[in-house]
Each structure stands twice: as structure tokens, then as C-alpha cells.
Amino acid sequence: MTNLLPPARLGHIAANRATGDAAYRVLPPEDFAIARTEITAWDGYAETPLESLAALAGHIGVGEVLYKDEGPRFGLGSFKALGGSYAAQRVLQREVSKAVGACVTLADIRTGKYADECARITLVSATDGNHGRSLAWGCQRFGAPCRIYIHAEVSEGRAQAMRDLGAEVIRIEGDYDESVRLAKSEAEENGWFVVSDTSWPGYSLPPRDVMSGYGVMTQEINEALDRAPTHVFLQGGVGGLAAGVVAGLRQYWGDAMPRVIVVEPELAACLFESAKTGTATTVAIDEETLMAGLSCGEPSELAWEILAEGVSDFLTIPEAIVAPSVRLLARPLDGDMAIEAGESAIAGLAALIAIRQDAVLSQKLGIDGQSRILLIGSEGVTDPEIFATIMREEVAA
Template sequence: MHQAFATAQMIHAKGSPKPAKAAFDVLSRDDFATARTEISAWDGYAPTPLVSLAGLAAEIGVARLDYKDEGPRFGLGSFKALGGSYAALRVLQRELSARLERPVSLSDIRSGAHAMDCAQITLVSATDGNHGRSLAWGCKRFGAPCRIYIHAEVSKGREAAMQALGAEVIRISGDYDASVHLTKQEAEANGWFVVSDTSWPGYSEPPRDVMAGYGVMTSEVCEALDLPPTHVFLQGGVGGLAAAVAAGLRQHYGGDAPRVVIVEPDRAACLLQSARAGAATNVEIAEETIMAGLSCGEPSEMAWQILTEEAADFVTIPDEIVAPTVRLLARGEFGDLEVEAGESAVAGLAAVIAARQNAAMADALGLDGQSRVLLIGSEGVTDPDIFKAIMAGADHV
């Protein structure tokens, strides 16, 4: 095992789980069911693989490691394909129903029956890459114009992928949170519609739809597993992925739902700081992390409502252990299936490996030889140049 794992400095904060109410109220069973019915009807839908990393599990001393590989999702390379595009469809449904003064169905929009009307509704969002790509893909399918705002550190490859789907991409000089603020300002000034995975006061429906779309992934996991996991390690970011998965697992398993461990870059730990403060808390990002999709300083307030009840632990990891984890997974070390993954996808796996090499951390997280750990491989290779550099030995890109 790479020495970086043994020397990783991880920060841990205990959550304070409360009675699981938000997992049913913020995201209802009907929210998840509606999203799954719609998304499973899309051309190209297929469940993504749940990969057993049995060799690695034996090496680090846990009973199971199950890795949900979202790389093949709709050809877009990440779980975000389930969120942004579905939320776009729901925004169009609400706006068209209001304009036409009659109910408009999701299937009618999907079939192109309202293409001329959709062409008059501009959808916008800020992104680190994957959410914007999903929104652009959805807008192309449904016939709506799309504007995407990206920050200075988003790679050229991810920018080009969104442009190839027809989006107008605006790059700013600030960070992700600055791009979010500019998106809101320009949308309000121009009558555009924000499709964000982040909620704020007065803005909740699209983020709820985004998280409902993510529930498709969770339901696939639950159907594939024969036993409930004891732990699930979930990437942080704004919290939407983690909250959606935690809620879906709680709804499915009830009292047998796994222990939820939130994993963030130590350079962008807004959820860990929120846990310490006892309320959604913003942090300033002084230096960008290699985990581009997790470089977020402002948590989603809606997601936090779920995580403050469901998350048992919050940990941060250093960038130094990310590239070695990408290489380990891609090379199929210890006899496992080779999986090509992006930097943000391996955050949970990197945390599990590092924790099992630190007795105090493993004990704090309740990780032992009986643990069955679920991991969400949130993206495949969304930037081939970065992946190539990592596989060539670069630890910083």
C-alpha cells in the first residue's frame, strides 16, 4: 500500500444524529419514486455497476467494500446525470404549466411536444463540471437554451465537454462560490431559471429535484446488495449527494441503515465545520483541491437538514492520498476489477484505506473486520488529460 495512506493526516468530528425525520420529510418517498419512474424511461437508462472490491477489502481488513461505479451513467461520466437533467425537466414542467395554464406532463416535454415553448426558457447554473454537463445534456434533449458559469480552476476539458453539448459557458476569475453568486444575479436580471444543486432561503424546488434524481442510484444499490452496509462513506461538496444517499438508505433500511461518514477535502470542509458549529456554515477556500467536484465552501441548507440528523461522522482527507487511490483502483490491485475513476470519486475509498491504517481513526469510525462498507464512485474519467497525468505518476494536477 502507498506510504501516503499510512501518513495521511485526517481530521474527525462526531456528528450528533437525531431521530430520522428529515430523511422522510425533506425528500419524500414520492419524490424518489417520481424521479425513478421518469429517469428509468429515458433512452440509454441502465443501472450502473456495483463493483465488489473483495481483494482490497481483505488487504485493509474489512468484510466488504462495494463501489458504485457511476462512470457509465448515460455516457456523461458521473452521477450528476441523474440530477441536473431531471431538475431541468421539472423546472420546465412547472414553468410551462404556469404559462399554458394547464398541467404539462414530464413525458410530453421529453417527447418534444413543447419544444417551441422550451426554446423560450433559458436554464442556468454554476458548476465545477459534472452538474453543468448534466444540465447541458438535459437542455439539449428538451430544447431549452443553457448557460453555465464556471470558476477559474475548472479544467479546459470539462469546459469543452459542456460546450460540446450546446451550452454557453462563462468562465469567471473567482472560485465556485463566486460563480454561484453571479449565476443568481444574472438569472434574476434576465428572467432566466437557475437549476442548482445548492439550496438557499427561498430556493428549494430544483435542489430537491436534483437530490430526488440521485435517489435512482441509491435504489439500484439497495436492490443489488444482499445485506445492508454497516457504513457508507459519502463525498461532501455542498452535501446534495450525501443527503440524497443517506435519505434513500434510511427510507429503505430503516433502523438497519448504515453509519453515515461524510468525507471532504481538508481544503474545503464546509460540512465538517457545520457539524462543529451545529448549523450550516460557510468556509473560505484558500487553495483549490485536486478533488474539483468537492471544492465547495457553502453547504446546501436543504442537504444540511438531512445530514445533521443522519451523519454520524465527518472526516477530511489531504490531497496527497487522492492520486494514489485513483491509480490503485484503475490498476485493479489485489485482484479486483479495474475501475477508472475521477478524483472526486475516490474520496470515500481513500478515507477508508487511510482510516484502516490508523488504529485510533478506525476505532473512532467503528471500522473493523466485520464492516461492510458502501462507497459511491461518483464519477468516471471526466477529464482524460488529468487522469492520464495521474496514471503517469502525478500526485498534483
């Protein structure tokens, strides 16, 4: 086997898993069911493809590699379309119900029955790009004003995509976590409503709704398979995606659920550090990772409850293998489908290939010729300029 990526040293910690019922308690099956019923009724809903990368699997010596490509999701380019938009709808449902003194349904919000009331409710959030785009899209659909806070390193292309959906975009000089703090404080001052994918003490309903929306993706995967994968690689970030998928896998497969491996950039490894300490742990981000959607220093405490019980291993990957993995997916081995993906989408792919170039780590993780691997391609090309730059790097090299 020839190496597909530059040599890379991965950080690894085997989780000291807790026991408990977080996969059912934090995200009950009925919450997943409500989200699925509503989201599949939205105009434009379609299942995203689950691609088999057979040539890659053969080259790296595993039984199967499956890649869930979230690029086509609602035309927004990422799995986040399932979370922020749905959470926005739920906030509007709750607040309009209070305003009119009656039980308002999700369908009422979707069909515009209370359009005047929605127009008086401002929703806000901080984002690295995809969550904000999803929230802006949802607000545009449901008729609510939207304010999105972005940090200094968010690309202008991603900012403009949110403006094009009607959001007011506020850029700050600091990092993602500082934009979260500003969104919270200005919402409190003005009577706006935060729709975040991360939780904190006293704030859990919208993050729970976000993760429930992600369950649609997990259910699509589960129902496409005749047996559980042996391993699933999940992106880190604040932990919402990973927690939503872990809960969905646990509820569907039970004791047969796959071994879950969380992957983060070594520049933003808050879940890796949380695994070390055994509690949700914030880290400082001194340098931004190319995987913009994963540049998060503060984990969601709600998500961590699920991850602490459901994740077997935490990995960090270096920046040097990110761009080559994007190029490998776009220009694949003969026989595999070419997939254009964003930088955050390839975290699991990069980690898997690097693992198979390391016999010791492969053994630690139980990955061999019979392993069936599931990867979550969390985003397509959400910033064409960045993607084009990544693809040109190969020519320059």
C-alpha cells in the same frame, strides 16, 4: 498489511446528531418514486455496476468493500446525470404549465410536445464540471437554451464538454461560490431560471429535484443488496449527494441503515465545519483541491437538514492521498477489477484505506474485520487530460 497510501492524518468529528424526520420530510418517498419512474424511461438508462473489491477488502482487513461505479451513467461520466437533467425537466414542466395554463407532464417535456415553449426558457447554473454537464445534456434533450458559469480553476476539458452539449459557458476569475452568485444575479436580471444543486432561502425546488434524481442510484444499490452495509462513505461538496443517499438509505433500511461517514477535502470542508457549529456553515476556499467536484465552500441548507440527522461522522482528507488513490483504483490489487475514476470519486476510498492504517481511528469509527463498506464512485474520467497527468505522476515518482 503493507500501506497502500502515504501516511495521512485525517480530520474527524463525531456528529452530534439531531432527531427528526428530515429524511422523509425534505425528500418524500413519492418524490423519489416520481424521479425513478421518469429517469428509467429516458433513452440510454441502465443501472451502473456495483463492484466488489474483494482483494482490497482482504488487504485492509474488512469484510467487504463495494464500489458503486457511476462512470458509465448515461455516457456523461458521473452520478450528476441523474440530478441536473431531471431538475431541468422539472423546471420546464412547471414553467410550461404556467405558460399554457394546463397541467404538463414530464413525459410531455421528454417527448417534445411543448418544444416551442421550452425553447423560450433559458436555464442556468454554476458548476465545477459534472452538474453543468448534466444540465447541458438535459437542456439539449429537452430543447432549452443553457448558460453555465464556471470558475477560474475548472479545467478547459470540462468546459469544452459542456460546450459540446450546446451550453454557453461563462468563465469567471473567482471561485465556485462566486460563480454561484453571478449565475443567480444574471438569472434574476434576465428572467432565466437557475437549476442548482444547492439551496438558499427562498430557493429549494430545483435542489430538491436534483436530490430526488440521485435517489435512482441509491435505489439501485439498495435493491442489489440482501442486507445493509455496516458503513457508507459519502462525498461532501454542497451536500446534495450525501443527503439524497442518506434519505434513500433511511427510507429503505429504516433502523438497519448503515453508519454514514461524510468525506471532504481538507481544503474545502464546509460540512465538517457545519458539524462543528451545528448549523450550515460557509468556509473560505483559499486553495483549490484536486477533487474539483468537491471544491465547495457553502453547503446546501436543504441538504444539511438531512445530514444533521443522518450522518454519524465527518472526515477530512489531505491532498497527498488523492492521486495515489486514483492510481490504486486504476491499477488494483490482483483479483480486483480495474476502475478508471475521476478525482472526486475516490474520496471514500482514500479515507477508508487511511482509516485502516490508523488503529485508533478504525476503533472510533467501528471499522473492523467484519465491516461491510459501501463506497460511491461518483464519477469516471470526466477530464482525460487530468487523469493522464495523475497516472503519469507515478512514473515520475
